Amino acid sequence: MKAILRSPLWLQILVAIALAGLTGYLIGPQSPFDLAGSVFAANTIWWLDYIGDLFLQALKMIVVPLIAAAVITAVANMGKEHAFGRLGLKVIGLYALTTLFSVCTGLFFVNVIQPGDVPESVANALQGQSMSPEELEATVGQSTEEDIWGIFKRMIPANVLAAGSDNRALLALIVFCILFGFFLGQATQNDGVRAVRAAFDGLYEIMLRITDFVMKFAPIGVFGLVGETAAQVELQQLWSLVAYFFTVVASLGFHLFVTLPVLLVVIGRVKPWRHFAAMFPALLTAFSTSSSSATLPLTLECLQERAKVSPRVSNFTCPLGATINMDGTALYECVVVVFLAQVWGLELTLAQQFLVVILALLTSVGVAGVPSASLVAIVVILAAVGLPAEGIGIIFVFDRILDMMRTAVNVFSDSVVAVLVARTEGETDVLAQTVPAKA
Numbered sequence: 001m002k003a004i005l006r007s008p009l010w011l012q013i014l015v016a017i018a019l020a021g022l023t024g025y026l027i028g029p030q031s032p033f034d035l036a037g038s039v040f041a042a043n044t045i046w047w048l049d050y051i052g053d054l055f056l057q058a059l060k061m062i063v064v065p066l067i068a069a070a071v072i073t074a075v076a077n078m079g080k081e082h083a084f085g086r087l088g089l090k091v092i093g094l095y096a097l098t099t100l101f102s103v104c105t106g107l108f109f110v111n112v113i114q115p116g117d118v119p120e121s122v123a124n125a126l127q128g129q130s131m132s133p134e135e136l137e138a139t140v141g142q143s144t145e146e147d148i149w150g151i152f153k154r155m156i157p158a159n160v161l162a163a164g165s166d167n168r169a170l171l172a173l174i175v176f177c178i179l180f181g182f183f184l185g186q187a188t189q190n191d192g193v194r195a196v197r198a199a200f201d202g203l204y205e206i207m208l209r210i211t212d213f214v215m216k217f218a219p220i221g222v223f224g225l226v227g228e229t230a231a232q233v234e235l236q237q238l239w240s241l242v243a244y245f246f247t248v249v250a251s252l253g254f255h256l257f258v259t260l261p262v263l264l265v266v267i268g269r270v271k272p273w274r275h276f277a278a279m280f281p282a283l284l285t286a287f288s289t290s291s292s293s294a295t296l297p298l299t300l301e302c303l304q305e306r307a308k309v310s311p312r313v314s315n316f317t318c319p320l321g322a323t324i325n326m327d328g329t330a331l332y333e334c335v336v337v338v339f340l341a342q343v344w345g346l347e348l349t350l351a352q353q354f355l356v357v358i359l360a361l362l363t364s365v366g367v368a369g370v371p372s373a374s375l376v377a378i379v380v381i382l383a384a385v386g387l388p389a390e391g392i393g394i395i396f397v398f399d400r401i402l403d404m405m406r407t408a409v410n411v412f413s414d415s416v417v418a419v420l421v422a423r424t425e426g427e428t429d430v431l432a433q434t435v436p437a438k439a
Contacts, residue, residue, distance in 0.1 A: 016219035017226050017396060023048070024230020041231070048228040052393060055221020058214045059379050064164050066211060067363065067377075068177050069204035074324050075181025076197055090424065091317050094417045095325040096361075098263070102255045102409075103360050106331035107338065107353060109251040115243035116342025174362045225393030244339050245398045249405065251331055256409050260416045268416075268423040270431040278306035278431065279415050286411040290403045292322045295411050303418050308429045313422045321414030328406030328413070329377070330364035336395055337381050343394070344387065352385055359384055 007015075026033065027041040035041045157163040157172035164173050184200075187193045261272035276283075282302045286295040299318050303309040337356050341348050348356070363377035378392055422430045 012219040013222050013396075013399075016223040020048075020223045020225075020227035021230050023223075023227045024232075028231040045228055045231050048224045048231065051224030052221060052228055053224075055217060055224065056379065056392075058217065058221075062207060062210055062214060063380055064173065065203065066207040067380075068164070068173060069200055069207050071174055071177040072181040072184065072200045073197075073204045074320065075178055076185040076200070077320075087313075087316065087421065087425070090421055091320065091417060094420055095321065098260065098413050098417065099325065099327050099330050099361055099364060100357075101259050102251075102327035102331040102413075103334045103357050105255050105259065106248075106251045106334040106360075107357060109247050109254070110335045110338045110342075113243060113247045113250070114342060115241075115247045116339045116344075222396050226396045229393045241394070241398065244335075244395070245402070247339070248332060248335050248398075248402050251335060252328055252402075252405050252409050255327060255331060256412060260413060263420065264416060268420045268430075270419065270423065274431045275307060275416070275419060278302055279412060282411055282415065283408050287404045287408045290407045292326075292407055292410045292414070295407075296322050299411055299415060303415055307415070307419060307431055308427075309418050309422045310427055313425060313427070314418050317418040317421055318414050321417060324364075325414055325417065326364035326410050328409030330360040331409070332402065332406045333360040333364065333378050333381055336378055336392070337385065337387070340382065340387055340392075340394065341385070346387075348385065355384060356381060 023044070025031070027035045027038075027044050029036050031041070155172055155175045157176055160173070160176050163176070184193065184197060264270050264272045264275055279299075279302050282295055282299045285298050286292060289295060292299075296318060299322075300314055303314040303318065304311055334356055337360075338348060338353065359381045360377075363380055382388070382392070419430055
C-alpha cells in the first residue's frame with residue numbers, strides 16, 4: 001500500500017481505473033456472481049456516484065480563482081517583459097494561430113469520424129445521466145440558442161462578480177481578466193500596483209498548490225467516476241470508446257506532424273525533421289511527465305543548445321507558452337465536448353460549436369501546465385453548453401495516455417513558435433545545421 005501511495009499520480013490513476021473496471025465488472029450487467037440489480041450493487045453504484053461527485057465539486061471549486069489568477073499574472077508579466085512590443089505581439093499572434101489551428105483540427109476530425117454516434121443502448125449505458133434527453137435538449141437550447149453575435153455580447157460582463165460565480169459566464173470573466181492583466185502590466189509601478197501584482201502572483205501560486213492538493217484525490221475520484229460507468233456498461237460496449245480514442249490521436253497527430261511542420265516550412269523556412277530531432281529529449285520528457293511546466297528547463301536547453309534559438313527569444317517565448325499556449329489541450333477539450341454531445345444524441349449548432357471553439361481557446365490559456373489540469377476547463381465548457389459534468393467519467397478510460405500525448409503536442413508547439421519568432425527576428429543559425437545525435 002505504501003508503495004502505491006508513494007508512486008506517481010499517473011500510476012495511481014491507472015490502478016484506480018483498473019480497480020474501477022474490476023468493480024464494475026463484479027457488480028455490473030456481466031457480473032459472474034449475478035449481482036446486477038441487487039441491493040448491494042445499487043448501494044455500491046450510489047457510493048461510486050457520490051465519490052465521483054465530490055471530486056467534480058472540488059474541480060468546480062477551483063475553476064474561477066485558478067483561471068483568473070493564471071490569466072491575470074500571465075498577461076501582466078507580458079508587460080514586464082515588453083510582450084506587447086514587436087516581439088510580444090508576434091509571439092501572441094503565433095500562439096493564437098497554432099491554437100486556433102489545433103482546435104479547428106479537433107473539431108473537423110470529431111465531426112467527420114463521429115465517435116459518439118453509437119447505438120442507443122450503448123449511449124444510454126455510457127451516459128449514466130441524471131437528466132432525461134428532453135431535459136438535456138431543453139437545457140442546451142436555453143443556454144446556447146443564440147447567434148454568433150450574441151456570443152460576442154456575452155464576452156462583456158455586466159457584473160464581474162456575477163460572472164465569477166457562474167461557470168457559464170467564464171468567457172466574460174476571462175475577457176475581464178485579460179484586460180485587467182494588461183493594464184496591470186501597463187500601470188505605473190508604484191507601491192499600490194506592485195502590491196496588486198504581488199497579490200495575484202501569490203494567489204496563482206496558492207491556486208497551483210490547491211490544484212495539486214485536489215489532484216492528489218484524483219485516483220479516488222477517478223475510481224468513483226469510472227466505477228459507476230463500468231458498472232452500467234457491458235465490456236463489449238467499451239469498444240465504442242475506441243473510436244473516440246483514435247479520433248483524439250488522429251487529431252493530435254495531424255497537428256503535430258502536418259500543421260506545425262507546415263508552419264516551420266512556410267514561415268520559418270527550416271526543415272521540420274531537424275526540429276523534431278532537436279526537441280526529441282524534451283518531447284520524451286513531456287510525454288512521460290504529462291507536465292509542460294516540468295519539461296520547461298529541458299525545452300529551453302533543447303532550443304538553445306540543439307536548435308540554436310537565442311536566449312532572448314526562448315527565455316521569453318517558452319515560459320509564456322507553458323502558461324498560455326496549450327494546442328493539444330485546447331484540441332482535446334474541443335473533441336471531448338463534441339464527443340459527449342454526440343453520445344447524448346445532441347447535434348450542436350454552428351453557434352454552439354463556435355462557443356466550444358472560443359472557450360477551448362480561452363480556457364486553455366488558464367490551464368496550469370500540470371497533469372490532467374484540462375479537466376477543469378472541460379467541466380467549464382460542458383457547463384457552458386448545458387451538458388452535465390458527470391460526462392467526463394466516460395473519458396477517464398483513456399485519459400492518461402491521451403494526457404501524455406497532448407502534453408507533448410503542447411511542448412512541441414511552444415518550441416515551434418520560438419523557432420518561428422527567432423527566424424523572423426533574423427536569427428540565421430536556427431536549425432541551420434544538422435542537430436547533434438547525442439541528447
